[in-house]
Amino acid sequence: MTSTSEKPAVNGVNVEALLGARIALGDTPEAGKFTWRATNEWLHGTHSRSSVAGYFGLGEEHEHKATFGFESDHPLVFAAEDNAATPVEIVLVGLASCLTAGVAAVAQNRDIQLRSVKATVEGDMDIQGILGVDADIRNGFSDIRVTYDIDADASPNDIEALVAQSQKRSAVFDILTNPTNVTVQVS
Amino acid sequence: MRATTVVVGAGHAGLAVSHYLAACSIDHVLIERGEVANSWRTERWDSLTLLTPNWQARVPGLAYDGDDPDGFMDVSEVVSFIERYARLVGPSLETHTNVESVRQNGAGYQVVTDRGVWHAPTVVLATGACNIPKVPAFAADLPGSIASCTPMDYSNPSALPNGGVLVVGASASGVQIAEEVHASGRPVTLAVGEHVRMPRTYRGKDILWWMDRTGLHDERYDEVDDIKRARRVPAPQLVGKPERTTLDLNALTEQGVRLVGRFAGIADGKAQFSGSLRNKCALADLKLGRLLDTIDEWIDDEGLDGEVEPACRFPPTRVEDSPPLTLDFAEHGIRTAIWATGFEADHSWLDLPVLDHKGRLRHDGGVVSESPGLYRIGLNFLRRRKSSFIHGAADDARDLVGHLAAAIGAPGPGKGGSA
Numbered sequence: 001m002t003s004t005s006e007k008p009a010v011n012g013v014n015v016e017a018l019l020g021a022r023i024a025l026g027d028t029p030e031a032g033k034f035t036w037r038a039t040n041e042w043l044h045g046t047h048s049r050s051s052v053a054g055y056f057g058l059g060e061e062h063e064h065k066a067t068f069g070f071e072s073d074h075p076l077v078f079a080a081e082d083n084a085a086t087p088v089e090i091v092l093v094g095l096a097s098c099l100t101a102g103v104a105a106v107a108q109n110r111d112i113q114l115r116s117v118k119a120t121v122e123g124d125m126d127i128q129g130i131l132g133v134d135a136d137i138r139n140g141f142s143d144i145r146v147t148y149d150i151d152a153d154a155s156p157n158d159i160e161a162l163v164a165q166s167q168k169r170s171a172v173f174d175i176l177t178n179p180t181n182v183t184v185q186v187s
Numbered sequence: 188m189r190a191t192t193v194v195v196g197a198g199h200a201g202l203a204v205s206h207y208l209a210a211c212s213i214d215h216v217l218i219e220r221g222e223v224a225n226s227w228r229t230e231r232w233d234s235l236t237l238l239t240p241n242w243q244a245r246v247p248g249l250a251y252d253g254d255d256p257d258g259f260m261d262v263s264e265v266v267s268f269i270e271r272y273a274r275l276v277g278p279s280l281e282t283h284t285n286v287e288s289v290r291q292n293g294a295g296y297q298v299v300t301d302r303g304v305w306h307a308p309t310v311v312l313a314t315g316a317c318n319i320p321k322v323p324a325f326a327a328d329l330p331g332s333i334a335s336c337t338p339m340d341y342s343n344p345s346a347l348p349n350g351g352v353l354v355v356g357a358s359a360s361g362v363q364i365a366e367e368v369h370a371s372g373r374p375v376t377l378a379v380g381e382h383v384r385m386p387r388t389y390r391g392k393d394i395l396w397w398m399d400r401t402g403l404h405d406e407r408y409d410e411v412d413d414i415k416r417a418r419r420v421p422a423p424q425l426v427g428k429p430e431r432t433t434l435d436l437n438a439l440t441e442q443g444v445r446l447v448g449r450f451a452g453i454a455d456g457k458a459q460f461s462g463s464l465r466n467k468c469a470l471a472d473l474k475l476g477r478l479l480d481t482i483d484e485w486i487d488d489e490g491l492d493g494e495v496e497p498a499c500r501f502p503p504t505r506v507e508d509s510p511p512l513t514l515d516f517a518e519h520g521i522r523t524a525i526w527a528t529g530f531e532a533d534h535s536w537l538d539l540p541v542l543d544h545k546g547r548l549r550h551d552g553g554v555v556s557e558s559p560g561l562y563r564i565g566l567n568f569l570r571r572r573k574s575s576f577i578h579g580a581a582d583d584a585r586d587l588v589g590h591l592a593a594a595i596g597a598p599g600p601g602k603g604g605s606a
Contacts, residue, residue, distance in 0.1 A: 026415075029544055143509065161473045167466040177462035178451045 009113040009153070013105045031058045046074040047083045092121040092144070095172045099146060102166030107152065112162065115151040122146075144176065190216045190279075191595065193298045193307040195286050197223045197278075199246050199269050200565035201313030203580040205278040206247045207588035207600040216279045218286055218300060224269035226315055231262045233343045234367060236427035238359055239576055240393050246272055247581045257393070259427025288538040295560060309560040309591050312537075312548075316566045316575050317530035326526060328453040330516055335524040338364060344371030350522035351375070353458065353514070355450045357382040359422035361527030362434050366426070368525070369444050376514065376521070377439060379464055380449035383423040384471040384504065387433045389482060391496040394425070401485040403478075404573035405582075408552050411568075418568045421529060436468065436504045447510050458514045458521075468504035476500065532566060553587050560594060562587045 025032045034057035040050040053067040072087050074080035085093070096119045107114050123144045129137040150159050167173045192208055194201045197219035208215045219225060237244070242256035249272050260268065273280070281302070290297045295308035320337035329335055334348055338360040344367055354365040357379040369375040385394050398404045411417045426434040436446060448461035483498045514521065534541075534548045541558050543549055548563055552570040555561040564583050566574065573579035589599040 157473065157476060160469070161477075164466055164470045164473055167463070168470060173463070173466075177448070179454065179459050 007113075009108060009111045011104045011108045011112075011114050013108040015105065015108045018105065019109075033057070043071075046078070046080045048072055088123065088125065088141070091176070092123050095144065095170075095176060096121045096146060098170045098172035099148075099163075099166050102170050103148070103150070103162050106162050106165045106169070107154075110154075110158070110162070112158065113153040115153075116149075117152075118149040120147045120149075141176075188216075188303055188305045190214055190305060190307045192216075192309045192311060192591065193218060193296070193305050194278075194311045194313055195289075195298070196313035196315065196565075197273065197280060197282070198226065198313060198315060198565070199224075199272065199577050200315075200580040200584065201311070202269070202272050202276050202278065203246050203584035204311050204313055204564060204588060205276050207584050208591075209276065209278070210600045211588060211592045211597050213588075213592065213595070213597055214279075216281060216305065218284050218298065218305070219280065219282045220285045222282055223273040223280070224266045226317070227262055227266050227269065230317075230339045232338060232341045232364070234261075235363070236261050237265060237577070238422070238425040238427045239395055239578070240427070243395060243399070243576070243578045244268060245578050245581065247584065248272070249275055257431070258429060286536065288536050289561075290538045291558070308595060309562070311562040311564060311587065311591070312534075313564050314532070316532050318533035319531050320526060321529045321531050322526045323450070323528065325452050326524075329524055330456050332522075333516055333524055334522060335526065337526045337528075339530075341525060344368045344373060347371075347373060348522040349373065351520045352523045352525060353378065353450075353516075353521050354525045354527055356380065356527035356529065357424065357436065358527065358529070359425060361525075362424045362436075362439060363426050364525055364527055365439055365444055366434060366442065369439075369442055373523070374520075375439075375444045376447055376519070377436075377444050378447050378450040378458075378460060379436065379467055380461075381421065381467055382436075382471050383421055384435050384475045385423040385425055385433075385478070386435070386475075386501060387425060387431045389479065390486070390498065393431070394423075397482045397485075398572075401482055403481065404571065404576070404579070406572045408568055408570050408574075414568065417572070418566070420567070435501075437502065440505055446506065447514065448512070456516065458516065460510070460512050460514070462510075462512060464510050465506050468506050472503050553583060554590055560591075562591060 034055060036055050038050050038052045040048055042048050048071070050070045050072065051067050052064065052070070054061055054063040056062070070090065071084035072090060073083040074086055076082045100117055100119055103117055104114060121144065123141040125141050126137045128134040129139040148163050150162070152159060154162070191213050192215035194204050194208070194215055194217045197217045201217050205215060205217055222228060236259040238259070240256065241251045241253060241258050241260060244251040244260065251268070281300075285301045286298055287301060288299045289310055290299065292306060295306060296310045298305040298307060298310060320339050322337060326335065341364060347368065350373060352368050352373045353376050354361050354368065355378045357377055361377065365375045365377045387394060389397060408414050424435050426432070432438070440446060446464065448464035449467070450458060451461045452459045479498070479500065486492055486495060532548070535546060537548070539558050539561070541549055541555050541561065548555065549557060550563050553563045555563060563569065564587055565580065568574055570583045570586060571579060574583055585600050592599045
């Protein structure tokens with residue numbers, strides 16, 4: 001990859017640690033098995049609060065530096081109170097956050113200095129699906145579009161390649177583009 | 188039975204190793220489960236041609252000398268070429284002998300075959316890179332009415348049921364099979380994951396000619412950024428036809444083949460495809476652009492700009508606005524699935540602690556360091572980008588025989604000897 005600056009790029013991503021982890025996992029694949037967790041509690045109406053405190057990985061339990069909270073609700077047009085973002089919007093947030101993290105990591109690895117990275121995400125949905133009006137219409141998104149506006153020390157082709165590689169390595173992109181078995185049960 | 192070296196496999200790579208072993212006066216035997224060039228005789232579809240041009244068919248001591256250097260050999264011509272090479276090298280050869288295991292035996296090895304046991308201090312595995320078709324586990328969930336095969340047991344379109352065909356995988360085998368099956372009147376849907384797009388010719392020359400001339404094919408395994416990834420790169424979308432046509436996804440779309448995303452699973456009798464098709468195509472287009480940039484820069488550096496056709500770029504891969512994410516086999520009249528999802532080398536018969544958790548051989552450029560005296564040739568990017576090509580065997584065989592000779596205190600093969 002080309003970089004127009006002489007100085008090494010500083011994007012704040014510890015690529016050496018990530019590459020080291022990849023080599024280490026080649027020898028101990030078990031350590032790569034992570035379990036991510038969230039809890040969610042109903043508040044009122046369609047309003048609920050989720051929290052994320054810890055996860056399992058590298059063979060042991062970990063705690064985040066703090067317990068992170070997320071609220072979610074539905075909008076006024078759904079006759080709800082709109083106390084917080086809609087769950088499907090949180091999914092879009094997850095996708096954009098994951099892709100942007102990937103752009104930064106790949107840029108660091110390719111020694112590309114980023115100045116600004118902005119993404120706009122749109123997801124199309126026909127609510128006839130969730131309302132059960134038309135069985136041929138799915139509940140979820142019919143199409144998701146992400147548009148990146150990136151200012152970096154790199155050619156347009158190299159920026160395109162950053163964004164393409166970020167999708168290739170993204171967990172949330174994979175989650176949204178491939179099927180996943182989901183089991184929901186009552187304890 | 189004893190030999191200094193047992194070579195397992197009598198294809199072009201095993202014979203190239205034999206050529207250099209003989210040059211070093213190292214006594215050896217080639218053990219072959221069938222006849223010389225066995226996989227070419229038994230595991231290739233009818234219309235297959237090499238994707239490398241004839242001029243590139245060169246092994247140590249023999250180079251293509253026919254009258255069509257820019258043409259492409261069909262399977263029978265490849266078999267004849269390797270047979271001719273076998274006569275030239277003239278090794279001690281045990282055909283129709285199946286190696287059942289290789290075991291440690293003191294400082295050397297025991298090579299157990301169905302026709303006796305060989306004892307040798309050194310063993311070279313030349314058993315090919317494509318022993319087992321890789322088919323995803325969910326293939327078992329295909330509806331019972333759907334016929335399925337892999338490129339290894341596919342022969343020609345007329346052997347398939349009439350009706351639609353889902354070809355899974357868009358590397359060399361997948362695109363070649365998709366084209367001929369679609370042309371037979373069986374409409375093809377092609378599931379596309381990661382792939383390598385290449386034009387057949389660029390600036391008036393074969394793309395592989397450029398890869399040779401620019402040194403890309405000679406790039407070494409210890410020079411690339413990420414050798415694990417480089418070894419996983421699938422075979423390029425190339426086909427060897429006299430007209431030297433390009434067989435990329437746009438060419439297939441023009442012929443009426445429908446592109447869908449990577450085949451991700453089967454649920455309720457329906458195929459599910461990944462929504463990543465656009466990005467897979469973007470990645471391949473960008474990678475092709477970088478390859479052409481490299482070639483253009485080389486031409487520029489060499490001052491050859493005026494002597495070859497001008498630089499050009501190819502249109503991006505066309506992807507329909509909303510490629511289907513599911514496909515009902517019955518509704519779409521799909522009668523056959525062809526799993527062109529790659530191959531892997533089979534090392535399960537090695538009774539030695541040299542395999543990783545996925546059953547892959549751990550080696551350093553073909554030298555199995557954990558098991559001194561054991562070598563492997565003929566894997567993807569074993570020592571060089573060209574390692575899996577026929578013409579890639581020469582340099583690798585010379586290097587590995589050099590290492591082997593040094594290990595047993597014999598004089599090496601030197602630099603010469605290649606055609």
